[in-house]
Amino acid sequence: MASRSPGALLISRFLQFQPNRTKVILRRVNPLPLHRMDASVTSRKMKERDYLYSVVQNKYVTRRPEIECILTTHVDNLGARGQVVMVDRMLFRQYLYPTGAALYASPQNLAELKNLTEGTIMKTPHALQMYRLLCGMNLPIKMNHFKPWTLSKGHVMAAFRHQGIIIDSQESITLPQEPITNEHNEQVPFEVKVTVNGLDVATVTCYKQPYTTNPDREGELPASLSLPLHRPKEEVAEELKAEGLYYGTTDTV
Structure with missing residues (x-):
């Protein structure tokens, strides 16, 4: 009959006594009274107060360090x-x-x-996230259809602010080379470039959205494009990765 080696026996016993992470350590609230030396330990019946415990440590819910x-x-x-x-x-x-x-x-x-x-510029945690967000935007710019105007950087900043995006400086905005006026076709989008933190240049798709302050002339407004404000971030990320303009994941943690 083959004998078991001491090492195997030691390992088997060690595995049997591995601590369980789900155990709960308790402390009795009311200590038990002393028993008489000549009396049996089981002679005294347990009372309700003897079953009260307080939790000392619950390893099942204890958060492990990061x-x-x-x-x-x-x-x-x-x-x-x-x-x-x-x-x-x-x-x-x-x-x-x-x-x-x-x-x-x-x-x-x-x-x-x-x-x-060493020697490289580290980007902020939300810089690429904002860059991807801007590249996937379809920004509507509301302009009065019945008054002459030429698109300016202030108009673009106001359109971004209306969508909850604050641009601090007009220097980060680059308008199209051909001026956009009130005669621009509402069905033709145009591009505006925005520089994020002075490093990444995002190309934002914009389109003219005509409006009027005169309620009697609202029926004369031409039809405008109807585009979603944001494209799916996965789609935008894949397009930018193919062009080598973006790296990273789109998962939110």
């Missing part, structure tokens, strides 16, 4: 490529690390990151 990692690509609502961030362990192990979006922040990886990013 893990430090290096992002290798842009991730929405998390950070830009090259940033060192703290993320949830499950998020890192189930999504970021398997997809190659992040690496462990080991001393070796941190040293390589320092060499790669």
Whole structure:
């Protein structure tokens, strides 16, 4: 009969006594009274107050500490490529690390990151997200149809502000080379360029949306384009990646 090695026996016993992460540590609220030496331990019946416990530690709901990692690509609502961030362990192990979006922040990886990013301009976490958002916009610009006008940067800033996007300086806006006036065809869109943080130039699709302050002349307004304000971000990201203008993921974490 073959005998079991001490090492195998030791390993089997060790596996049997692995701590369970779902255990709950309790403390009795009311300590039990002392028993007489000449009396049996089971002679006293347990009362209701003896079954009251307080939770000391619940390892099932205890939040595990976050893990430090290096992002290798842009991730929405998390950070830009090259940033060192703290993320949830499950998020890192189930999504970021398997997809190659992040690496462990080991001393070796941190040293390589320092060499790669030395002398380069680091973008803010939301810069690429805003760049992708602008490239996928169909911006309507409301202009009075019955008064002469020429499109200016102030008109574009007002149109962005109406959609909840604030542009601080007119210098970041580049208008089309051919001036857009009130005679422009409402069915023909045009492009306006917006520079994000002085680095990325986003091309925004715009179209004229005629209006009037005179209610009696609303029936004379020509038909305008009916486009969604935002295109699907996955579609925009794939188009920009094909042109080499965008890197990163469109998933929100």
